[in-house]
Amino acid sequence: MKVRITSRLHYLYRSPATLVLNFRASSKGYQTILSESVVFTPATDSELIVTLPEQNRFDRLRNLQGDSLDVSYQAEVEVTHLTLDPESLRAILPSQLDPSVLPFLFPSRYCQSDTLGRFAWQKFGKISSPYDQVQEVTNWISSNVEYLPGSSSSTTSTSEVLTQCAGVCRDFAHLGISLCRALNVPARYFTGYSCQLRPPDFHACFEAFIGGHWILFDATKLVPLDGLIRIGSGRDAADVSVCTSFGIVSPGVYEIECLLDPAPADAPQNGIPAPQALSLG
């Protein structure tokens, strides 16, 4: 599948400001950047930073002059969602996990998995297949947490989402990650463009490491998984902010467009039907 993404971001600041932006499609895994252009207005020197191990791509813009910045990004991306048979995804015990994956079992800023052990094992501990387990985590969140814009903030953590039963995509992802880690299933935060949202938008969901693959899950069930284009991944939202700013900076409105080729079939109402597991690698 080819995707043409256009995004326009806008920032207001009182100079001097430094921005570290994270808006480029990832070229990791099953995504290939066919072409890409970035225009900063006013013209600004930028540095492309690739952070390891996730290969997230950040643009660092230094000592911004003037009082605002426009970012115009265009990319053509070849995306092949790896489709897997859930039955084939066997559990990997912590004793066998690849060491590079171990840190995704640890708690992080927004994912206090260390406090959720009892909760997770009570609710999901009896399911033996980890794919079914995470699918059930996803279903449970979808049924018990209300998608409610404005109900959370940039400091909201797992315990508040669980108590208040409300959040946005970021909070749904954090809760999913926390429950997976509590169940000894490595999980990480996924941020990307969602081409099948109306209108297209940034979106967050999560990936669980099962059977040797990072499998996509989206507890919001807002949109089919196969319209997701990865920007980056990390332990949680703290690792992949669209904008990390130094100085007094306010984000302005932004606009995102997506063109999928071939055009997707009409989206099924509740996201992707269950019996396929998708991975972006």
Added chain:
Amino acid sequence: MKVRITSRLHYLYRSPATLVLNFRASSKGYQTILSESVVFTPATDSELIVTLPEQNRFDRLRNLQGDSLDVSYQAEVEVTHLTLDPESLRAILPSQLDPSVLPFLFPSRYCQSDTLGRFAWQKFGKISSPYDQVQEVTNWISSNVEYLPGSSSSTTSTSEVLTQCAGVCRDFAHLGISLCRALNVPARYFTGYSCQLRPPDFHACFEAFIGGHWILFDATKLVPLDGLIRIGSGRDAADVSVCTSFGIVSPGVYEIECLLDPAPADAPQNGIPAPQALSLG
């Protein structure tokens, strides 16, 4: 039923200290104090304080000398648990509640019911009878929260109990109160002597206001409700600490004995059987 309670408390302090102690059986509702004696060693002037509206009885001990205090309390109490048919306990809407009861709908120190609206209504909102609703709250807590000494502290609130799924009687009571209030059922904290614990001990549970009565509920299900003797009640544990101290005070070991007359039948294994509602007024 007559109950003879003996309790011995012990406090260590560096003088001067002031203690406000809350250990006397309440003489409110269906409890009558037949006789009572309190001996402080060393002998100490004390002042009996009765706080309104709950009529909790506190002993204030001023300017304690020496370095320790022993409290020896004996009381004979006539207790008549009012037994009600749950079917007879109709809902009282907030529009009809007695004004004196309204504050027991408000959130308090350990019971942040204001954050639990969605959670409570999702889980228990469809049950129309408030007695059944609170019974179900009690069952849910009993099934989902582990009674685990040492898992909580004096600062533990509802959200932590819900996240960590563990606590002691105090935490079980706080969670029950919070869920009731979120459901618009007034609820208050109950602290007392539990004569049928082995050994007898202080215990905490909660009362919900249904059908014009304060009905006892105990989500720990550790012990039959009809062996409970009220010491006091309040919005939550903040109102009825056994010991509020000013100065540097440490509680020592304590010892409690109970003699029930007539002796209770052997306790059923999971607390009181369901179809009776008990009240201590």
Added chain:
Amino acid sequence: MKVRITSRLHYLYRSPATLVLNFRASSKGYQTILSESVVFTPATDSELIVTLPEQNRFDRLRNLQGDSLDVSYQAEVEVTHLTLDPESLRAILPSQLDPSVLPFLFPSRYCQSDTLGRFAWQKFGKISSPYDQVQEVTNWISSNVEYLPGSSSSTTSTSEVLTQCAGVCRDFAHLGISLCRALNVPARYFTGYSCQLRPPDFHACFEAFIGGHWILFDATKLVPLDGLIRIGSGRDAADVSVCTSFGIVSPGVYEIECLLDPAPADAPQNGIPAPQALSLG
């Protein structure tokens, strides 16, 4: 001083709703209601509830029909702020406090004074006069917490205010109360009309019990204390919400006017000058 207050409140709801409103000037202490009128549109039966021990006056409106309610309130109030010499306000130890005041030493929903002992005593423990101590608490909050509308929510507690160093009048009051209680100075929440704000508005601050009087303190320092008219008081904001609603209710815009007679002198820039202690009883 005579004050004429006009307030117009507006609520939207889907019937049936019950509202418990708290907008009337208090007739307790140094305030006398000379005349008062309340008009509900559409006309609605209401019940006046006076809660003890604070004598807060609530209007309960039941089974509201239609989809909105307008409340038009007019009152003429005689207000005499008791002016005291701070030097005359001696400490009252917990051992001597009037029992009715003891609960204002306990932690409450938004005032977790039990967690602030070390903080409070480190910063303010060496000040021997309780009036100076609370004055210093007030100054410290004013210097260290930023008044920032939108920085807090209805669930914000003391620990968040202390960490994030931001809040609104409600949060300033809660932090002041918490620090006082941690210092063994009884403190309560004050909500009222602030006639000298531009425009006049609801305002929250706190009262500390010193020398036998409830003395007003306002850590926001937004406005002179002698333009405050009490609506109610309680342990914290949970006790004196302007509107407690049952049903799906949204508050609309409101409007407040005040006429002071005699007109106040121009307000000094940083609130009332220090060396007078004011009380509304």
Added chain:
Amino acid sequence: MKVRITSRLHYLYRSPATLVLNFRASSKGYQTILSESVVFTPATDSELIVTLPEQNRFDRLRNLQGDSLDVSYQAEVEVTHLTLDPESLRAILPSQLDPSVLPFLFPSRYCQSDTLGRFAWQKFGKISSPYDQVQEVTNWISSNVEYLPGSSSSTTSTSEVLTQCAGVCRDFAHLGISLCRALNVPARYFTGYSCQLRPPDFHACFEAFIGGHWILFDATKLVPLDGLIRIGSGRDAADVSVCTSFGIVSPGVYEIECLLDPAPADAPQNGIPAPQALSLG
């Protein structure tokens, strides 16, 4: 300086359990492992895992049999603390930071630096030299937080430490890291052996990235910095637990011995005197 470390760890479990242990001295930076031996009793296959980018060394022990494990570790380590003149350590702005260091500006599980901006800049924002700034952060924590074993738990975060003004070395480190990050100074968690504690013990402190070096700071001021041997570093304690366990595992007592050659001079009472900056690279 040569250090001979002996540590004996002990774990109890119900098999099967997997442990990921982190007890080996790091061979990164200014530390060289001259010799090292590890004996597991009962004999157990283990896998040495080196995590990037920090090069922490973990031993993974799979499918443990029996019911307990003893770990006996001996290492001889050549340690050269790099000593730097604080005057030489110039600020590196976020615009110039090496990209690999950027994640140490992000908030993490125990270090919610995103909530501390106002607090940090109010208190330390006017200090222009970052070394002086972090030194002042360290002094402030040392003066305002009480070292109090038992006052915190494995879930304690920065906001609780700041509110309760108490903690252990781990909490002191987390607060230091949080304040540094809030000030745009990258900071990471340091865990190691402290040879000059009496008795020698595990210890935690933090490193701030200043002038191109990771400089050691210890807000507990319990011990000179030049007796510290690094085990590992990470975003916070979540990355470098001594023991991450899968299965039901309890840690038992442990014992640590250190032999420094040359023997250190008697430790100054309040840790290292100020005017040297130390780094372990």
